[in-house]
Amino acid sequence: MLQQSKRVLLSPSLLLPTSLLPIFLLLTFLLLGSCQSINHSDNKQSFNSDNLFDSQNADILSLRCSEATTKLQEQLSVLESNLSDVSDLSFLTDLDNFYIQLENHYSVAQLYSNTHPNADIRSSASSCQKSVESILTDANLSQAIYQQLQQIDSSNSDAITQRYHKKLLINFTRSGVDKDQLLRDTLRQLQIDIADLGQQFSKNIREDVRHITVDSIDELKGLPQDYIDGLSKNAEGQWLITTDYPSIFPFLRYAHNDKNRLAIYKQFLDRGYPDNEALLKQIISKRDQLAKHLGYDTYAEYVTEVAMIATPSNASTFIDRIATLAKPRSDRDYKQLLAQLQTIDPQAEKVGNWQKAFLEEQVKKEQYQYDAKAIREYFAYDDVKQGIFELAGQLFDVEIIPWQTSTWHPAVSTHELRKKTGETLGYFYLDMHPRDGKYKHAAHFGIKTGVLDKQLPVSALICNFPGEDQQLDSTGHRLNRGLMEHNQVETFLHEFGHLMHSLIGGHQEWSGLSGIATERDFVEAPSQLLEEWVWNYDTLKTFAVNANGETIPKAMVDKMLRARGFGKGTHIRNQMFYAALSLDYYSSSPETLDLNETLIRLQQAYSPFDYINDTHFYANFGHLYGYSARYYTYMWSLVIAADLFSEFERDGLLNSDVAARYRDKVLAPGGSKDAADLVADFLGRPFNYDAFIEQLNAE
Numbered sequence: 001m002l003q004q005s006k007r008v009l010l011s012p013s014l015l016l017p018t019s020l021l022p023i024f025l026l027l028t029f030l031l032l033g034s035c036q037s038i039n040h041s042d043n044k045q046s047f048n049s050d051n052l053f054d055s056q057n058a059d060i061l062s063l064r065c066s067e068a069t070t071k072l073q074e075q076l077s078v079l080e081s082n083l084s085d086v087s088d089l090s091f092l093t094d095l096d097n098f099y100i101q102l103e104n105h106y107s108v109a110q111l112y113s114n115t116h117p118n119a120d121i122r123s124s125a126s127s128c129q130k131s132v133e134s135i136l137t138d139a140n141l142s143q144a145i146y147q148q149l150q151q152i153d154s155s156n157s158d159a160i161t162q163r164y165h166k167k168l169l170i171n172f173t174r175s176g177v178d179k180d181q182l183l184r185d186t187l188r189q190l191q192i193d194i195a196d197l198g199q200q201f202s203k204n205i206r207e208d209v210r211h212i213t214v215d216s217i218d219e220l221k222g223l224p225q226d227y228i229d230g231l232s233k234n235a236e237g238q239w240l241i242t243t244d245y246p247s248i249f250p251f252l253r254y255a256h257n258d259k260n261r262l263a264i265y266k267q268f269l270d271r272g273y274p275d276n277e278a279l280l281k282q283i284i285s286k287r288d289q290l291a292k293h294l295g296y297d298t299y300a301e302y303v304t305e306v307a308m309i310a311t312p313s314n315a316s317t318f319i320d321r322i323a324t325l326a327k328p329r330s331d332r333d334y335k336q337l338l339a340q341l342q343t344i345d346p347q348a349e350k351v352g353n354w355q356k357a358f359l360e361e362q363v364k365k366e367q368y369q370y371d372a373k374a375i376r377e378y379f380a381y382d383d384v385k386q387g388i389f390e391l392a393g394q395l396f397d398v399e400i401i402p403w404q405t406s407t408w409h410p411a412v413s414t415h416e417l418r419k420k421t422g423e424t425l426g427y428f429y430l431d432m433h434p435r436d437g438k439y440k441h442a443a444h445f446g447i448k449t450g451v452l453d454k455q456l457p458v459s460a461l462i463c464n465f466p467g468e469d470q471q472l473d474s475t476g477h478r479l480n481r482g483l484m485e486h487n488q489v490e491t492f493l494h495e496f497g498h499l500m501h502s503l504i505g506g507h508q509e510w511s512g513l514s515g516i517a518t519e520r521d522f523v524e525a526p527s528q529l530l531e532e533w534v535w536n537y538d539t540l541k542t543f544a545v546n547a548n549g550e551t552i553p554k555a556m557v558d559k560m561l562r563a564r565g566f567g568k569g570t571h572i573r574n575q576m577f578y579a580a581l582s583l584d585y586y587s588s589s590p591e592t593l594d595l596n597e598t599l600i601r602l603q604q605a606y607s608p609f610d611y612i613n614d615t616h617f618y619a620n621f622g623h624l625y626g627y628s629a630r631y632y633t634y635m636w637s638l639v640i641a642a643d644l645f646s647e648f649e650r651d652g653l654l655n656s657d658v659a660a661r662y663r664d665k666v667l668a669p670g671g672s673k674d675a676a677d678l679v680a681d682f683l684g685r686p687f688n689y690d691a692f693i694e695q696l697n698a699e
Helices: 004-008 018-027 058-080 090-115 119-140 143-151 159-175 181-207 225-229 245-254 258-269 275-293 299-304 312-344 353-367 372-378 381-396 486-504 525-535 554-564 568-585 595-606 633-651 656-667 675-683 690-697
Strands: 037-039 046-048 211-214 239-242 398-402 413-419 424-431 443-448 458-462
Touching: 058 090, 058 119, 058 143, 090 119, 090 143, 090 159, 090 181, 090 443, 090 458, 119 159, 119 181, 143 159, 181 275, 211 258, 225 245, 239 245, 245 258, 245 353, 245 372, 258 353, 275 299, 275 595, 299 312, 312 353, 312 568, 312 633, 312 690, 353 372, 372 486, 372 554, 381 398, 381 486, 381 656, 424 486, 443 486, 458 486, 486 525, 486 656, 525 554, 525 633, 568 595, 568 633, 568 690, 633 656, 633 675, 633 690, 656 675
Parallel strands: 424 458
Antiparallel strands: 037 046, 211 239, 398 413, 413 424, 443 458
């Protein structure tokens, strides 16, 4: 999940601990599950979370975790000691049931560690994660389970069962199960160490909220009034601009004061530093050791092996190809930005990354007559949410209704997704506003992987948008409408794409093929596809209204569309910098890798914008843990998404036949087919670059 500063620095939409990779790449890509009960009365699955979010005490949570891990250990022992004939599929079913329970228990811990308002509970949940990860590591390296899997004959089973069986065998081998005991012990410890380091790396980013102070109202010139009204002040009466998204991104876009923009941007780039520098070095080193013990030259080789792109060499070629395609447009974009900067500072010779958003806004306002501040008046959070619900209903032939259940925080809303025939497809939570200690970016969390006739899928969106204060004045008007930037609306819809993929695709027979269990470098494509609808007037006019109830004017949207292409080239080149950075870090020798030198070198090679002295972006680039070497995923998926969108563009964005075909051919199958085959089933051919190149060059 992600575009430029909207989502590039937002975290991954995919939160996957390294120790879970060998099996959970198969089980699910978006882990977070729960211990909810399933009621099978009347042969209908239902979901009840009332016993899930009542652990409002760290000691109780620890006790529940201990009980859960004890049961999981017992289940693992039973699987390992199984002496019955495993030539049929009963063992495969038992093993899948174990993975379902393991994921469900792991998920509650991961959810709490990222979202719970109580710091003690977050800490207790993190400890619980480690306990469950340890059990999964034991399962991954269990030769007893692997030997039993090898005995299963699935040749007479259906194609999907054969696929699951084959993938399990591959992933067990990739975990090192076939190595000797001494090496398996080494691999186990490496996986535990990497998971611990990754948790701390993520925690440091999550909890490191920095700020600058602003003394006078003149220094807030250019900012929307509702933004100024919502700023906190310190004891000295100074305004606080923080590195939380709702604070920093509007400031970078609208504030006229260049000095302050640079100051907060440098704080943003240094989150997690210096602690995360040492942690990242250890993560890279231990992942390199893991890969080498498993017979791979680099960790990049290990993780790309099971991706669509297949090899680091292919990934590098892809990065260079996209960077080359984007360079002419990037050069034009940069030239316009520099010209705009020189109207302010005639001596300016370069554009800084902290100036990009502000200058883009000025260029769009002056040359395209597009004013982002004006358009945000039409995007109140509640209206956006309802509009996205209605769009999803129309596209996917579903309805979203309220779901009465408990949550981990009062600001979280809860919803049920149904087919229009009344059948429940799944449930989801929206935790959409910032607070202390909460995950800082925008991501889809799969709370429960749906499995046919066993459990329904459950998901959550964890974001940081404005709109948490919805109090009404005496006339019934909202005091704070929670005005969103258009790119925040786009982010919302992007993450909602993950949600739809997870819930609609979460009805497979095997957990490891359900929901978003496709190749890691495909999972962003369905979300990037859905972003296109926030550029469509027929979509926007259904929910974009200002405080007076006036619908967004078509002329305003037309201006936005004309301005859309500006900045696309610099954005893509920046993306390729991030992609090259992640690939290079995990392709290099850890002994000689200099994090900062590599960052500077690759930024010079790919990004239009220079490195800012004494900053340490790698310390808060969360994807370096979550996606490791595969940050190229976002652009790879975007190429596929552009091709998918070409079908809607030709036949109509709300064409019910195209939407149904997309739902049934791409989303509903989950991971039951290779991603390339899902795309070909929808397009009627393999995907290509044509639509992406056309979008790149469109004026």
